[in-house]
Amino acid sequence: MIQTILEAVFEFILECLVSLCWWYLLFPVVWLVSMPFILLLALFQQERYDVAVNNLLTSVHCFWCDWGLFFTP
Numbered sequence: 001m002i003q004t005i006l007e008a009v010f011e012f013i014l015e016c017l018v019s020l021c022w023w024y025l026l027f028p029v030v031w032l033v034s035m036p037f038i039l040l041l042a043l044f045q046q047e048r049y050d051v052a053v054n055n056l057l058t059s060v061h062c063f064w065c066d067w068g069l070f071f072t073p
Helices: 002-042 049-067
Strands: none
Touching: 002 049
């Protein structure tokens, strides 16, 4: 009984650590990979360049907040 509870607790802790690593390690990689595309797309926006870059980076961040943890292993 106690062994089952301990296994469940350790499994939960491990899943939380994997999720945190997924978030903190993969999110910067996604942002860096998307940066050249964002900088290029910002050239063709109607608003000022810095505002367009900020909006596009915000959209990547919002996308990751919505779907990044959904795909946690």
